[in-house]
Amino acid sequence: MSLLKEPDFGTPARPGEATVALNVDGVPVTVPPGTSVLRAAKHAGIDIPKLCATDSMEAFGSCRLCVVEIDGAKGTPASCTTPVSDGMVVRTQTEKVARLRRGVMELYISDHPLDCLTCSANGDCELQDMAGVTGLREVRYGSGVDAGANHLDAPTDSSNPYFDFDASKCIVCSRCVRACDEVQGTLALTIDGRGFDSKVAAGADVPFMDSDCVSCGACVQACPTATLQEKSVVELGMPTRSVITTCAYCGVGCSFKAELRGDELVRMVPYKDGGANEGHSCVKGRFAFGYATHPDRVLEPMIRDSIADEWRAVSWDEAIGFTARRLREIQAEHGPGSIGGITSSRCTNEEVYVVQKMVRAAFGNNNVDTCARVCHSPTGYGLKQTFGTSAGTQDFRSVAEADVIVVIGANPTDGHPVFASRMKRRLREGAALIVIDPRRIDLVRTPHIEAAHHLALAPGTNVAVVNALAHVVVTEGLADTEFVAGRCEGFEEWAAFIAGPEHSPEAVAEITGVSAEELRAAARLYAGARNGAIYYGLGVTEHSQGSTMVMGMANLAMATGNIGRDGVGVNPLRGQNNVQGSCDMGSFPHELPGYRHVSDESVRDIYSQLWGVPIGEEPGLRIPNMFDAALDGSFRALYVQGEDIAQSDPNSRHVHAALAAMDLVVVQDLFLNETAKFAHVLLPGTSFLEKDGTFTNAERRINRVRPVMAARTGKQEWQIVAEIAQAMGYPMHYDSAAQIMDEVALTTPTFAGVSFAHLDEVGSVQWPCNDAAPDGTPIMHVDGFTRGRGRFVQTTYVPTRERSTRRFPLILTTGRILSQYNVGAQTRRTANVAWHPEDVLDLHPHDAEVRGINEGDTVTLSSRVGETSLRAVITDRMPVGVCYTTFHHPVTGANVVTTENSDWATNCPEYKVTAVQVSLAVAPTTRAAAADQVPVAGA
Amino acid sequence: MPDPPHVRLVNDVAAQFQHRPPDEAAESIANHLRSFWDPRMRAALLAHVQAGGPGLDPLAVRAAGLLGTRTG
């Protein structure tokens, strides 16, 4: 398609029915109450000139370019700040307003460089457009350097790696400031000074990089001139065509316009019609796409007989033939169950579906698992047990209706930034916030937001806290008995259990470290809300009781009636872009697509008939089980799709030993990652810019991923998989990714109405999407739960086995930061490293002091399974006794220290609790030293 | 010597059901193992029990006893 320019209605839409009728230049139009005259005119097909207004933010009324005449009203009001009224008659093109507008433009242009022809925004500048629209022909005050006092020498701030701020072109319309305030919610920008001296300033007039700016790009998006401009546009020129696609980073699943010049990607611009993001973005999706063309990309297949050998580049045929032959040989020698595969939450639904099909139909077993095992598998278990299906209950929009927002074990401003912006907007409007997290995450206190309660619990005591909250609800008579009686089962028994004195806030205060009064107050606040909404992340799931905690939150939401409408719910914030989708597609070893257990014969029949092979009725191995089985010799070959298990999975030494023990490891990835060090076959994958398919975000929204460029490897990833299956003797062929989705729709009731054609028509849908809900389901469990009645489950608190000891007195918890993503394979290969060049260890000042550690010192971090070294950052964000790091960089290898402990129900690793010691390092331990101790097959 | 994986994992499951009546707990644990464990892990557990079952939670032993009784 050509370059897509979305219409700008000037001011935001107002909710409600269109009931106000007016007339603009003779055209009748009807709009909802509260709509601006500017917007109403646009609906009538009339563009009123404007500069300071744009529809992503409230009107400001500063430029006065949008003046109009209104019958019966005095003067010439600004149409952007004037609301419509019934019967209003508006004139937008009178002699008087034309003269006024020219006057405004004259003033702007007199203080603006006249280098349009060489300006990077040439053709995409609203100032330029307005000069044309208003018919500006002369500038009486002189222009450019001939004018009097001016700002033409104002400097350019190039400190941000992705965009420039060229102050000489600024018209001080304040759109950037308002975008940062209203859209992003960071409040990094201000207008300094008054009148002629006023100018845009980041923070206390410091370079952007030294300010609070998080590089979301909202101000760049909002700027009508070339003042705030992407560096890529300055370098490459204005793009000429757009492709609508979906960000491949986090589970928010933002829609973007990939804007190209010829075949070169110039920039990614957030798409206003994107259901998840509605025109907003974060630094990763907006700017960090350079990894797709990074020279480290592997573009040719490679094989080797032993991991001690050098890689050999081979043809696709040879690589696929080698893989298939070795897989069959290993099965012949060690049995059908000796091989398996891992799907990736970064790949499309279609790519994931074919991998689980290859495992089930060509490998002939259920040894398929997904990297969601190590993040959200407890969500799958817990929500299925209580509500009946493994998915968040709401759409993102729903947060705008929440009155009390509970954030548990999630750090949305870093992990899910675009959703966090929505949440912050609601919090600024007055919704109350409860944060349950050991760390003082940014959300606890940020401009215009302060949490009503921050329950800084001891890591590993989530279930004790959620039980105590429920205890207060039940014993203080705060339960929604009508909802419970009408919609749920097992309440009486559960209520008797939870009312037990051992669950009272007073009884658990000592283990949780949360005061009883604070906990009671938080419970009352949530239970008393008109709408209470729970949002949670990996701080809930990655625990020995991750699944129990998910059920505990579901209990709490049901007991208070906070399910089944706007503004409420239990919502997992998914880590990677397609965690939801990879789980939906049948990647778990016990479930076929659509979360249907392999023991269900009627479901197996669907697939065995279509695929022409029997489907195993027993669950297969989960990822940690695969490693254990590799070490006991019963599991010998693994196909890994787009996932760096050697870096991302816990207890790296154990993982490395397991990988080294296997006869065949096949890695399909963009880069030679850490896992590839143990691989015999490297099948080069495609970046999201090359993929054709769908991703499903955390709100169950199925978004299209469209190819922006041809596959740089010459093959789509689903083709590779199908060809391996073929070479193994199982016929598998698809003409297109769309055909794969058709098969999903044919076999999975919740996806019955999904097809590429339908998605292309409506943009996106949230599953279930079928005859009962052809347009999808934004909010689940509205009239009844998926399982019928919501089920209360008793959630006994069982302390983790991982305790601090004299040898390992601190508790380590792990997480991620805004600018980096997961193991960093992508973001480390972009300019985002400007924000996070290395992983660091956050430590409380007291814990640092007693160890003689100063800010920036290199420290050794050790647990009972391994050690690593990194630099210390001393911060009172951490409670005493708890330290924190990220796992974005392989040199630190934070997972060298995490242990084999896992969630009892799903084996999701307990990343969030590891007993450690921290000491001043004498010499840095390198990861290589740790890796050296791993037995290497064939070495 | 750390516990073998099947012992560690079944003990983790058993710990969650300590507060339930033992028969019900054993049935819940056995159901969990049937639904989520690869047969080779269940076999390893049964072999461990037959070999005297060192390190196993008593509820896990009871649950293992139910595993063999599965029909269909």
Ligand code: SF4
């Ligand atoms: S930088 Fe752009 S958006 Fe901000 S005030 Fe200047 S012209 Fe307006």
Ligand code: SF4
């Ligand atoms: S990039 Fe985002 S955070 Fe930074 S100043 Fe612009 S709007 Fe604010």
Ligand code: SF4
């Ligand atoms: S919030 Fe997530 S999906 Fe959206 S742009 Fe950022 S990383 Fe991409």
Ligand code: FES
């Ligand atoms: S657009 Fe209305 S005053 Fe600027």
